[in-house]
Amino acid sequence: MHTASVLEEKANTALKKYFGYDQFRKNQHEIIQHFLSGQDGLVIMPTGGGKSICFQLPALLFEGLVLVISPLIALMKDQVDALNVNGIEATYFNSSQSAADQQEVLNQVAQKKLKLLYVAPESLSGLQPILNSNYISGIAIDEAHCISSWGHDFRPSYQQLGFLKNQLPEVPILALTATADKATRTDILNQLNIPQARLFLNSFDRPNIFLTARPAVNRVQQIFDFIENKSGESGIIYCLSRKGTEGLAAKLEQKGYKAEAYHAGLNFEERNRIQENFVRDKTKIICATLAFGMGIDKSNVRYVIHYNMPKNIEGYYQEIGRAGRDGLASTALLFHTYADIIQLRKFTEGAGNEELQNAKLDRMKEFAEATHCRRRILLSYFGEYIEKDCGHCDNCKNPPVFFDGRILAQKMLSCIARLKQQEPASMVINVLRGSQNQSIREKGYYRIKTYGTGKDIAWQEWQHYLTQLINQGFCEIAFHQNNNLKLTQLSKKVLFENYPVQLSKPQEDKKQLSKVISKTTSKPKDLFTLLKALRLRIAQEENVPAYVIFNDATLKEMDRERPQTEEELLSISGVGQRKLEVYGPEFIEVIKTFLDQKKRKKKISTYKKTLALYKKGKTVEEIANTRGLNQTTVFSHLAKLFEEGEAIDLKQWVDLTTIKQIKIAKQALNNPEQLRPYFDFFEGKIPYAQIRLALTYLKINP
Structure with a gap:
């Protein structure tokens, strides 16, 4: 066992290396130490608050793997892709895989090649061969509120999870959720057989989300007014009915927006396609029933609109939490009408907990129709009290007369x-x-x-x-x-x-809402746009969502700080060692080129500067020192110049034997353009710079 001080040092190192952060957020460090010490816990942390790191980072330090219970098969691949991009060995086990693929996962576990394994509750029976402490060091139960019939998103499949503590009594369990009132918290712990687990309760406040509610008058026109200048931004619009999602999506499409409807009436493949298009920024707006969004790790959702009023504050809070996970300014717009209340009361008729559901609906109605600070109302519902009005909701910004x-x-x-x-x-x-x-x-x-x-x-x-x-x-x-x-x-x-x-x-001005909210966002600067374009290209090449490369907050910080060396880039929040090696040179290149143009330096490109020094007989090390670049960046310049027909002898730095090895790997891996598959193929024995040069050579000399 590691001592506490050694664990702390290892945790801090892993945080920067794999996740790119210099310090933990509130409670994260304490939760990680608690989990690593073998103790059970319940984490209540708002969406975007950093729940995932609380079990992903310990997985790197545990001897065995962390088993992650997640209700969302469709999103496991994206979650695993994000971990793999960070250099963390992870995979999933679910019913979408063939028997051979599932067996391969079991083999990887037996060979101790994995640090995280995602599984849906329904697929746990298939993991019986490895459900023991020889392989599993920790269990994380994500969206833990699903286990409780008191919660707002009850899922019967979660109620079997109590067996895990009985079968693995020495393995710590960490249950995590964004929303759970006191009754739900107690129910979660009892059903998981961890009644003495420590509770970690974070603030429910999401100050970057502008809260606003409006009477449901001409909703469609109000939505058009609101998104008029947000065509490039992602948003979710929640509706009560399937018909509502389809009708609204059609109207948005007619206006030229990329919108799709999502509801339970679609088959699995169609739902999966729509989710993936949204996560990967191909579709900008999803009109969805409330089933959409749980577990989506998309950090750049800029707004969440409720076309109809939700049935309770827990659900509302969970849904608006899907906006602004990157910490940047976002908006939660709620429409309300008594027609919604009437419809929602019909849904609760005859339910075993009808009285409770109606009481929660009443609280939701009070929030929607309030005339004072909405954030104070929202936080007080979860037992959190603030002394002053937030100044960042519609009632604070534009008080009613x-x-x-x-x-x-x-x-x-x-x-x-x-x-x-x-x-x-x-x-x-x-x-x-x-x-x-x-x-x-x-x-x-x-x-x-x-x-x-x-x-x-x-x-x-x-x-x-x-x-x-x-x-x-x-x-x-x-x-x-x-x-x-x-x-x-x-x-x-x-x-x-x-x-x-x-x-x-x-309010007399129907566009007042847009005016108030527009103050909370700013137009992207030129460099930010260029960085987003580069991120999108890389994401498409690697077939992962754009935010997996870097989220908007990281790009904003790059835009603000303008890092021009690897050391400077590594200081940006969200840039870890792995991403620095794989993506750093190209992002530094874009920043340098932008700054060169902005300062109106010579109209010679940064590549030409490198070429001029190369023609003078300078070594790569000398070029890097002269230009203040990293050698990896210089190699990327030389590769680009070679590709453009310049007389660059790449075999100075990558021999023919290595080139032949890369060629064989290229065929075996089905010709990927990104570098990581090759790096993994050779188990890290061939550096990224040599892989890049070899692939460039093979483009011209196949």
Whole structure:
């Protein structure tokens, strides 16, 4: 066993080498030490807070592997690809693989070649041969809230996981989730047979996400206004129904946006294709039912829109957490209407925990319709309290304007009374506005005293005022009686005692939302755009999502700091040793070229400068010293110059024997363009620089 100090040093080294970070986030270090010491834990950490490192890094230091339980087969490959790019041996075991592939995974485990193995709960039975402490040093259960029927995303397959502690009593279990209230936390620990596990509870605050909620008036147009200047950004729009996702996606497509619908009615292959296109930035907008998004490690989702109101705050929080995982400015836009509440209450009818679900829905409604700081409401739900308003939500940025609403309230309540409390909101508003529709004529409502008394106020504005009257208890919806509006004790005080009523005015400018939110984002600088383009090209070559190469936050820091040497690039958060070796030279090259152009230096390219020194007989080491470059960068220049027809003798640095070996590997590996497969093929014995030169030579001399 390692001593605590040795473990701490190894953990810090691994953090930078494999993940590119100089320091741990809050609680990460403590959780890792706890897990490495063989103890069980429950981690409650917001999406994007760094949960994965809490089990991925210990896997590098454990003698055996860490078994990761994940509910999402479709995303395991992306998670494994990201680890492999970082130089970490990882794979997955699930029903999408052939029997031969599954056997190969078992062989890799037996040979102790893996550090992480991802598995779906349904596939655990296939791992029985290796489910022992000879191979497994730790177990991580991701999305742990799925085990609890108290949670917001219950999955029956998770309820079998309690056997793991019984079968592997000495192996520590780390359960992780972004959202779990107190009842759910207790249920998770009991069902996993780790009731004494230590709880690690991080702040639920995601300050980079701008929170805003709007009445669901002309939702589609509001969405068009919102995304008007976000065509290059990724977003998720959640809808309650399959039909809603398809209809909205079609409307977005008609407007020229790359959008697709995602719902449970699609087959596995189609869902997988849509998810992969989104993760890899081929599709920018997903219109989805609430089943979409769990486990997606896409860091550059810039906005999450709820076309319909979620059924509880836990689900809402989980879903908005899919925005801004890279820490950059993002937006959560929520539309709300009483039609959603009525629909959601129908879903809960007859459920065993109907009362609990409706209570949670009420809290969600209160959040959506609140007129003060939304972040304070959201955090307080999870037992976290802040003393000051956040200053970064719609109510803080653009506080509602209140006025004396007694006359309007009296008109509304009087109309409800004269309709004998037997009509829903839509009819009440139609009567107030003097509508001539058939139903009003047939029922004779045009004869009542309040008919037409509110015709000077728009329908949506009346809806806005009615919502506030309900929230303040001046009237209520009888959900069990066709959603009819009813009076309350307070109604009488307003009607007969001139009781004060404060109402807020709706925002007049329909584009106000876009104006407020646009302040939270900034247009990318030229260098950032160039870095993104380079990242996309590399990602396409390696067939991985772009954020796996570097996330937006890392590119933003490169843009800001402009690193021009390997040492400077390594200081950027998110750049580890492995990525420095594989991708560093090209990113440094883009930055140097950009700076050369910006400073209006000689119009000779950076490659030509290297060529001029080479023609003077300078060695690679001398060229690197003269130009302040790394030798790897110089080799990449020489390879490029050779490819462009310059008289460069590559065999000075890579002999014909090595070139022949690379040629054989090229055929065996099915001609990959990226360097990593070759490096792995030769088990690291041939340096990246020689691989690059050999491949370049073979392009011209196949």
